[in-house]
Amino acid sequence: VIRTENLCKSFRMGRLTLEVLKNVTFQVKKGEYVALMGPSGSGKSTLMNILGCLDSPTSGHYYLNGRDVSTLREKELARIRNQEIGFVFQTFNLLPRYNALENVALPLVYAGVSQRIRLQRAADTLERVGLADRMKHRPNELSGGQRQRVAIARALINQPALLLADEPTGNLDSVTSEEILHLFGELHKAGNTIVIVTHEEDVAARALRVIRLRDGSIESDGPARV
Amino acid sequence: VIRTENLCKSFRMGRLTLEVLKNVTFQVKKGEYVALMGPSGSGKSTLMNILGCLDSPTSGHYYLNGRDVSTLREKELARIRNQEIGFVFQTFNLLPRYNALENVALPLVYAGVSQRIRLQRAADTLERVGLADRMKHRPNELSGGQRQRVAIARALINQPALLLADEPTGNLDSVTSEEILHLFGELHKAGNTIVIVTHEEDVAARALRVIRLRDGSIESDGPARV
């Protein structure tokens, strides 16, 4: 479902060019569960943004379901981002003036779902991440781990074919993490594909394969150690 | 150095009152290293904000170095926040239009240190958290773990008598976490006091005592398991 070919990404800072991804080449088949690991600053979020069609590479190719993403128009990219991909951001990216329910329901607005059904599905999903009693809270009325779970619920609400989760348990205690990883496991059992960035070996152990980045290149790519 | 007495904190949401901290009473002596743990939403950040003089309780007392914080004027609170306390926020709270160096130097502006010395000390501190080559980057040009380290550097730059760190390693890989915890260990050896919120047992193991919150109350308070 994912195929990258010599993906490079660099940022210009004044006269300097910072190479952040260097010839990243790998594939993820439909239904795989992959952990992406590596030191802070190694390029994981940058790679995830490209996989999520939120950013484009400086050079190289990204094929999503066989299609070269650089050839797709913005309208099609928006449809893909909304209906095929669920993205949990490392910094959550919730809308501050909307409450948890409204934030989680947002992907369904684009999909043209009626308001009554949107709010019902958002409520169900929030319940599944343990936030049944926090639905009317806005982000600044939520704890760090609660905001993270709202971001997770928003990514899951469409039952996406591809879930991209950037450090989704970083602010969660172990019991709550288990609940979230269980939900991811269910999504995976339903045949969907998961790529999860994590710093924790025991979270990575839930995946079947670990890709490790170092300084923007793939250092290793193999089965998760059990 | 810290003494709380029946600390209560509640939030009003429309006609509901949400009790978030309930009769929290404990002491921390000078030079202690305490881990504060508990499930997501249990009140840790809310308690930390009160300890850091950033918020006041709904009822109860907080004595910092023997002085009832509720009796202090804003000018004195600002001086304490700036010169006696270092605070690492769960959400970093960096200034987006300033680069890493400027963000880290900020506490020294208030302390009246000259610009040349401020920037020198900020550079040294950034080097100690492994960000020597990221000093001119602004927050949106940094990875999640790099932003976290800038927030840590800003809290450490004054060598504060009291360090309050809210999940400071949540976005860091294990090698980088070790480096940060080593720095905290050095601050502690120099006689300073540390309270660190963490979800990770091995981070808590570096502290000498663990206070666990559940639903806003202290569930347990005892030595860290080694």
Ligand SMILES: Nc1ncnc2c1ncn2[C@@H]1O[C@H](COP(=O)(O)OP(=O)(O)OP(=O)(O)O)[C@@H](O)[C@H]1O
């Ligand atoms: N807009 C930008 N301009 C310049 N450099 C950038 C920019 N965005 C990211 N970087 C740099 O790119 C590198 C990779 O960033 P990225 O966010 O992908 O790291 P990461 O692996 O997700 O790290 P972490 O584990 O800390 O979240 C970092 O060194 C960062 O400083």
Ligand SMILES: Nc1ncnc2c1ncn2[C@@H]1O[C@H](COP(=O)(O)OP(=O)(O)OP(=O)(O)O)[C@@H](O)[C@H]1O
């Ligand atoms: N401004 C607010 N209005 C209403 N409720 C709030 C507000 N701020 C926090 N809360 C609630 O207070 C509770 C405690 O929040 P707090 O941020 O202290 O939790 P925490 O222990 O730090 O959690 P986490 O581990 O997820 O960071 C949460 O249930 C949260 O929903």
Ligand SMILES: [Mg+2]
């Ligand atoms: Mg990242």
Ligand SMILES: [Mg+2]
């Ligand atoms: Mg918190």
